[in-house]
Amino acid sequence: MNNSLVSITDYNKEDILSILDAARGFEKKPDRDTLKGKVVATLFYEPSTRTRLSFETAVVRLGGSVIGFSDSGTSSSTKGETLNDTIRMVSCYADAIVIRHPLDGAARYAAEISPIPVVNAGDGSNQHPSQTLLDLYSIRKTQGTLENLKICIVGDLKYGRTVHSLIEAMSYFKPEFKFVSPDELKIPEEYKIFCRKHNIPFTETAELNGSFNDADILYMTRVQKERFQDLMEYERVKNVYTLHNAMIKNTKPNLRILHPLPRVNEISMDVDKNKKAYYFQQAQNGLYVRQAILSKVLKTGDV
Ligand code: CP
Numbered sequence: 001m002n003n004s005l006v007s008i009t010d011y012n013k014e015d016i017l018s019i020l021d022a023a024r025g026f027e028k029k030p031d032r033d034t035l036k037g038k039v040v041a042t043l044f045y046e047p048s049t050r051t052r053l054s055f056e057t058a059v060v061r062l063g064g065s066v067i068g069f070s071d072s073g074t075s076s077s078t079k080g081e082t083l084n085d086t087i088r089m090v091s092c093y094a095d096a097i098v099i100r101h102p103l104d105g106a107a108r109y110a111a112e113i114s115p116i117p118v119v120n121a122g123d124g125s126n127q128h129p130s131q132t133l134l135d136l137y138s139i140r141k142t143q144g145t146l147e148n149l150k151i152c153i154v155g156d157l158k159y160g161r162t163v164h165s166l167i168e169a170m171s172y173f174k175p176e177f178k179f180v181s182p183d184e185l186k187i188p189e190e191y192k193i194f195c196r197k198h199n200i201p202f203t204e205t206a207e208l209n210g211s212f213n214d215a216d217i218l219y220m221t222r223v224q225k226e227r228f229q230d231l232m233e234y235e236r237v238k239n240v241y242t243l244h245n246a247m248i249k250n251t252k253p254n255l256r257i258l259h260p261l262p263r264v265n266e267i268s269m270d271v272d273k274n275k276k277a278y279y280f281q282q283a284q285n286g287l288y289v290r291q292a293i294l295s296k297v298l299k300t301g302d303v
Contacts, residue, residue: 050261052098062291128161163219
């Protein structure tokens with residue numbers, strides 16, 4: 001393969017820790033010229049604020065240049081060009097591709113045909129590995145460790161690609177999970193099988209209140225409207241959980257609340273000022289982690 005990052009399982013524990021260590025260096029010194037002369041293409045077939053802008057900022061702060069599209073409606077895919085042909089063309093212009101696509105497996109397909117590295121910026125409900133690496137960075141930064149943590153994951157566990165990648169990545173660090181979701185959005189069976197195979201204890205509940213009182217990390221997620229076939233079903237579950245400040249009262253002092261963002265209604269704004277709220281800093285950490293990812297895939301020597 002071509003040094004791509006498609007799934008978090010493409011990285012072993014050592015790879016993950018080397019990214020986190022390098023990201024710490026980028027946090028101290030984000031402005032460098034290690035990507036001078038390099039061109040990174042960002043191909044976003046789905047909307048994004050954080051992932052695209054932080055990848056693009058990462059390139060610019062490392063001295064590289066960005067090409068691409070934030071709306072596939074402005075690309076020749078609207079004329080019927082296939083993903084195969086788009087990837088083949090873009091790889092003639094750029095040194096690496098960052099791609100977000102609504103179809104599970106699209107990033108893997110792109111990586112298989114591309115002669116240059118491909119970074120998956122989210123494919124359908126499958127994987128979001130750069131988000132997971134920034135989640136791990138945020139967890140380690142706030143807890144001082146990744147080992148033996150109790151992690152409560154709330155919301156859309158069925159379609160939430162950030163959840164799926166996070167479960168796989170945490171398997172190196174002896175976590176304990178609590179999965180909180182309505183029946184319609186339960187964690188898919190394959191991830192429960194994964195947990196059992198890796199001796200990861202987990203429980204499932206539909207009740208949010210009190211479920212995170214013993215947790216180190218509360219990982220809230222948005223109900224993924226764009227993945228529902230039946231919008232009536234989305235309407236039934238869209239506001240199933242809202243975290244309010246009063247609900248955080250009896251939690252551990254080290255608890256930190258993460259959310260990959262965007263949020264809709266699942267975290268009330270009265271939580272934002274609570275010192276346990278960490279989601280905006282988490283998004284900021286994405287810049288440093290994505291600088292590390294690009295440095296690794298483009299072999300600058302910093303990771
Ligand atoms: N967390 C995340 O993927 O955010 P965006 O959809 O804004 O990129």
